[in-house]
Structure formats: structure tokens, C-alpha cells
Amino acid sequence: MDSRKVIQCKKYPITYTLVIKQVKNINMRISPKGEIVVSANPFVPLDKIDEFVSSKVSWIVEHQKKVVEKAQRCLLSDKEIMLFGKQLKIKKSAGRYNYVSYDDKYLYVQLKQDADVEKVITQFLNKLCKDVFMDVATLTCNSLKDYQIPFPEVKIRTMKSRWGSCTPARNTITLNKKLIHYPLEFIEYVVLHEFVHFIQPNHSKAFYNIIENYMPDYKQRMQLIA
Structure with a gap:
């Protein structure tokens, strides 16, 4: 069995x-x-x-x-990067200014002469995190409008052992920068998880009942990085 x-x-x-x-x-x-x-x-x-x-x-x-x-160590190398759960090959080219874009297969990195490629990609990821995480947080807060949660301050930083944290007393949510490497569905779960802590500051059955009500497939989303 x-x-x-x-x-x-x-x-x-x-x-x-x-x-x-x-x-x-x-x-x-x-x-x-x-x-x-x-x-x-x-x-x-x-x-x-x-x-x-x-x-x-x-x-x-x-x-x-x-x-x-x-x-x-596999999230970003000289040749590849994982972005939203997809492994992309890095294509570098010379240009008059630094610019980064991507599609389903490649991360395109245009570099000025003597530009630091690692710094350029890091700056791109920082902006992408801010844009994506804020969009997901806004949509999540709107979906929980019945609870009248004030929109929190969203902080982004590298965290060693947690995907996110919530501090209700300060009305803040902190999200792990490395989330940007994983599927959007998982990012959405983590953001919802932290928002629900404003309603239930624990991991009780009531906490997960709220999550399941708004995201019935949350268990499957949790497994996207397993």
C-alpha cells in the first residue's frame, strides 16, 4: 500500500x-x-x-x-537563469545602453561597453520583483476587501529560510526576492498567505480555511517548488 x-x-x-x-x-x-x-x-x-x-x-x-x-546556486549562472519557474538561457549583446528583456526561452541582456553583466541583471530583477510583487499584492488585497485590510507596506529582501513574513503591528509584508525565480502561481500563494495573517495571526485551521476559500488549489500551488 x-x-x-x-x-x-x-x-x-x-x-x-x-x-x-x-x-x-x-x-x-x-x-x-x-x-x-x-x-x-x-x-x-x-x-x-x-x-x-x-x-x-x-x-x-x-x-x-x-x-x-x-x-x-542554480537560480542564476553565467549562462542560465530561472525566471517564473522557467529555465532561460542568457543571451548577451553589445549596445549603446543597458537593457534586459525576456521571452519563453531567453533572457536578453544588452550591455554598454565595460558594463557589469551581474549588476545589470540584478537591477533588472530588483525592478521586476517590485513590479510583480506589488501587482500581486494589490490584486490580493482587493480580493480580500470584505475584511477591510489596509494596504500594507510591501518590503522585498533576500531571506534565507522563509518565502515571506507579515508584521500586523507595523502593517508590513516582507517577500523573499528569490520568489521571482518561481512560478507566478506560487508567488500568488505566498502573498495570500501573508495577507491572511492580518486576519488570523497563526496557522490554525481557521487560517487555512480562509486561504482555501480564496485559493481552492493552494495545496497544489505549495507543491510547485517541491
Whole structure:
């Protein structure tokens, strides 16, 4: 027997995939994409599995960090970049001014003489993050208009272990700059997740009920980077 389901841990905001199969002990591993995969036999109560996962929080954080750091090294190289979940080849050319554009296959980088290509691409990504994240935040806030959430200050920075954070007391949301490398559907989920913290400042069942109400496929979106 081998069945899979995505479960939200009760004690901590940890989502893991549970694989039911004939194994002696509860086993856990971190997939190459950072997904937490737990294996257990069908007779182990879910509460016991939750306790097992909760007891391994430090181990999970440590190993996911290593996976993320390894994956991040592939987000941008001299020849390729991942943008919105697609691997694009970088095409450089000389020009009178610096300019970056992209399509489904290539990131086109036009460079002035002696221009720093890494700096030019970084500036492009910074602007793209600001434009895309603000658009998604605006649409998300509008969709939650029944809750009358004041539009927050949206901050963008590189974060090591989180995709986003919310500080209701300061009316701010912080988003990880590296989100720009992943599918737009995942970015939309992260933004909604942080906005819902203005309504429910926890990861309770009520919190995820609100998310599911506005984004019924949120579990599938969470798996887009798994």
C-alpha cells in the first residue's frame, strides 16, 4: 500500500507529504526540492506522526536550508537563469545602453561597453520583483476587501529560510526576492498567505480555511517548488 497526502502539522506550521506503506518505523527525508516526506505504516496514528515531525523541527530547518542553498546556486549562472519557474538561457549583446528583456526561452541582456553583466541583471530583477510583487499584492488585497485590510507596506529582501513574513503591528509584508525565480502561481500563494495573517495571526485551521476559500488549489500551488 502506497498512498500520499499533504498534511499540515498541528504543532508547527510545517507541511509534509505522508506516504503510507509497509515500513517498521516512521521515516522522514528531505527531497532534492526541499519537500518533507514522511513514511509510516497504516497503523500509526496521525497524532503520533505529527509528534514525530514536530520533534524534528531543528533537523528539518537545517536540512532544508542546505537544499535551498544548493538550489539557489542554480537560480542564476553565467549562462542560465530561472525566471517564473522557467529555465532561460542568457543571451548577451553589445549596445549603446543597458537593457534586459525576456521571452519563453531567453533572457536578453544588452550591455554598454565595460558594463557589469551581474549588476545589470540584478537591477533588472530588483525592478521586476517590485513590479510583480506589488501587482500581486494589490490584486490580493482587493480580493480580500470584505475584511477591510489596509494596504500594507510591501518590503522585498533576500531571506534565507522563509518565502515571506507579515508584521500586523507595523502593517508590513516582507517577500523573499528569490520568489521571482518561481512560478507566478506560487508567488500568488505566498502573498495570500501573508495577507491572511492580518486576519488570523497563526496557522490554525481557521487560517487555512480562509486561504482555501480564496485559493481552492493552494495545496497544489505549495507543491510547485517541491
